[in-house]
Amino acid sequence: MRKRRFHWxxxxxxxxxxxxxxxxDSDTTESVEEETNDSESDEAGEEDDLFVLGEEPLEISxxxxxxxxxxxxWGDDVATAWIKENKKVDITAIDGGGNAEQKLTTMIxxxxxxxxxxxxxxxxxxxxxxxxxxxxxxxxLDKYTNLRDWFGEEGINMLRxxxxxxxxxxxxxxxxxxxxxGYVINKGIYxxxxxxxxxxxxxxxxxxxLVKENYPNVIPFETGIDGQGINVLYSAxxxxxxxxxxxxVAVQSGDQLTSIFTDENYIESLQYVSKLFRDGLITxxxxxxxxxxxxxxxxxxxxxxxxxASPTDHxxxxxxxxxxxxxxxxxxxxxxxxxxxxxxxxxxxxxYNMMGWNVSVITKGAEDPEKVFAFLDWLTGPEGxxxxxxxxxGEYWDGFDEEGFPQFTEKYYEDPEGLAKVEEDTANFQWxxxxxxxxxxxxxxxxxxxxxxxNWTTHWQNTITWDTQYDATQYLNISPIPESExxxxxxxxxxxxxxxxxxxxYAQSDEEVEQIMAEAETAARDVGxxxxxxxxxxxxxxxxxxMAGE
Numbered sequence: 001m002r003k004r005r006f007h008w009x010x011x012x013x014x015x016x017x018x019x020x021x022x023x024x025d026s027d028t029t030e031s032v033e034e035e036t037n038d039s040e041s042d043e044a045g046e047e048d049d050l051f052v053l054g055e056e057p058l059e060i061s062x063x064x065x066x067x068x069x070x071x072x073x074w075g076d077d078v079a080t081a082w083i084k085e086n087k088k089v090d091i092t093a094i095d096g097g098g099n100a101e102q103k104l105t106t107m108i109x110x111x112x113x114x115x116x117x118x119x120x121x122x123x124x125x126x127x128x129x130x131x132x133x134x135x136x137x138x139x140x141l142d143k144y145t146n147l148r149d150w151f152g153e154e155g156i157n158m159l160r161x162x163x164x165x166x167x168x169x170x171x172x173x174x175x176x177x178x179x180x181x182g183y184v185i186n187k188g189i190y191x192x193x194x195x196x197x198x199x200x201x202x203x204x205x206x207x208x209x210l211v212k213e214n215y216p217n218v219i220p221f222e223t224g225i226d227g228q229g230i231n232v233l234y235s236a237x238x239x240x241x242x243x244x245x246x247x248x249v250a251v252q253s254g255d256q257l258t259s260i261f262t263d264e265n266y267i268e269s270l271q272y273v274s275k276l277f278r279d280g281l282i283t284x285x286x287x288x289x290x291x292x293x294x295x296x297x298x299x300x301x302x303x304x305x306x307x308x309a310s311p312t313d314h315x316x317x318x319x320x321x322x323x324x325x326x327x328x329x330x331x332x333x334x335x336x337x338x339x340x341x342x343x344x345x346x347x348x349x350x351x352y353n354m355m356g357w358n359v360s361v362i363t364k365g366a367e368d369p370e371k372v373f374a375f376l377d378w379l380t381g382p383e384g385x386x387x388x389x390x391x392x393x394g395e396y397w398d399g400f401d402e403e404g405f406p407q408f409t410e411k412y413y414e415d416p417e418g419l420a421k422v423e424e425d426t427a428n429f430q431w432x433x434x435x436x437x438x439x440x441x442x443x444x445x446x447x448x449x450x451x452x453x454x455n456w457t458t459h460w461q462n463t464i465t466w467d468t469q470y471d472a473t474q475y476l477n478i479s480p481i482p483e484s485e486x487x488x489x490x491x492x493x494x495x496x497x498x499x500x501x502x503x504x505x506y507a508q509s510d511e512e513v514e515q516i517m518a519e520a521e522t523a524a525r526d527v528g529x530x531x532x533x534x535x536x537x538x539x540x541x542x543x544x545x546x547m548a549g550e
Contacts, residue, residue, distance in 0.1 A: 051370060051374045053378050060091045060115045060375060062115060063104065063116075065096070067100050069428065078391050094114050114363065117361050118359075120359075121159075125167060137166045137167060138166050140377070141166070143370075146384075150173075150381070151173050152354075169362075170359050171431060172356030172435050174356060174436050177469045178469065179351065179466065181349045181468075183232070183337060183349070184311045185332055186303060187332050188322065188329040202340060218302055220305065225308075229306070230273050232350070233269050233273055236336065240346050242472065243349070244472035246260070255537075259521055298317075299318040349468060353472050353473040353476055385434050385438055386441075388430065395409070396412045408445045493527060496523050500516055500520035
């Protein structure tokens with residue numbers, strides 16, 4: 001296989017030490033840019049016609065840049081076996097051996113990079129790009145159009161690097177709202193207590209008291225791991241905001257990102273949570289419990305209200321468990337709780353971003369990067385997604401409708417276990433999932449089914465959760481590289497935030513909550529919080545400009 005040389009020494013230093021090179025772009029990247037421009041010209045001129053999968057064999061190598069990742073055998077499951085036979089694509093993986101960073105460094109030093117790397121956005125990609133190891137994808141966007149058609153120009157622009165070029169192929173992207181954050185209610189308990197209103201924070205408090213009085217062995221309010229339900233409750237006190245602010249440890253105020261420690265809405269939400277704790281209305285080990293503990297409570301129905309970043313994950317199983325005990329029981333979801341006086345249509349218990357999870361990048365090690373892109377673009381398109389997630393055509397789906405979505409067969413809902421196995425078997429091949437396509441396809445089909453055949457999660461996504469998630473795409477990549485000055489500040493501020501949050505939850509009065517947050521604000525300022533906020537604001541404003549096409 002022909003290999004293109006690149007500045008592996010510079011890249012090796014960046015990956016292992018994480019230093020900032022103190023010289024101009026023209027000094028460090030001139031020869032890399034010349035080589036990139038030459039290769040782009042070569043690639044654009046080598047083949048004017050489209051490369052069609054299946055016309056000739058295509059061998060691709062990949063590397064998953066995660067310690068936990070091991071690719072299963074390509075072709076060992078029904079979906080990839082079909083792709084291998086019918087599209088003539090064979091994929092081999094370079095295993096990280098439990099230490100992906102070290103393996104990647106070794107490959108760089110030996111100039112033996114795979115065709116594409118599956119990795120996180122941000123620092124992982126930029127270090128590879130700065131070392132001249134990546135192929136820009138722009139020359140292929142107009143020839144193979146699934147990414148552009150489904151992801152959109154705005155999303156593509158958000159992924160561009162500082163040199164204006166696109167190097168990243170996104171995974172689980174979506175231009176439409178998605179997400180599962182919100183409130184799940186135990187139907188049996190709720191109806192037994194008279195089905196009282198559950199709209200405002202006052203309604204919720206009164207209902208949790210009823211639960212405690214009548215069901216002493218039931219958890220009134222379950223929060224999930226890491227106190228996720230506490231973050232969800234923050235949304236009840238702020239119009240047009242979401243728990244994304246908690247992740248950023250910053251709150252928008254005009255054109256600036258400002259301190260969350262002084263945010264009145266966040267302080268009020270912690271005072272509310274603290275009162276729930278003092279009154280025994282919320283999980284007492286909310287900040288320390290593990291996932292198994294949550295699963296046991298939710299799936300057994302030992303909770304009245306469950307709020308988290310994705311309560312449907314376990315509530316779906318719990319729903320069907322409860323139905324077996326009582327055909328009128330189960331779980332249902334409600335519209336987000338809000339403080340009285342706020343607009344309920346401006347309450348967002350969770351957030352999403354159009355970029356999804358991680359990315360694939362094509363390296364200079366690829367003999368023919370256009371063919372690698374053609375495969376990734378096919379895989380993210382309708383045929384690729386339907387084949388990978390639902391299996392080969394003819395079993396769970398049969399052809400596409402006039403809008404380009406798969407036409408599901410009766411077996412799709414009659415054999416949920418078999419369908420789940422197809423997706424489970426291909427989980428580690430889902431390098432560029434298209435949530436836009438898959439979510440719409442599933443939702444569209446579910447609407448045609450009688451209620452008894454509908455997927456519980458999909459039903460509530462369609463009726464409540466997707467419409468109540470906040471688009472936080474504007475806040476992507478505003479965090480600094482960890483080893484930078486701002487990155488070190490961010491780590492320290494994060495530690496201060498977590499400690500203050502825990503203290504506030506267990507506080508004995510509203511006044512104590514205010515004092516805790518004021519002390520945290522001072523501590524954060526002392527370690528450089530303002531410098532971090534200014535950095536985040538600048539990155540955020542850059543995002544807004546890109547999204548506006550400026």
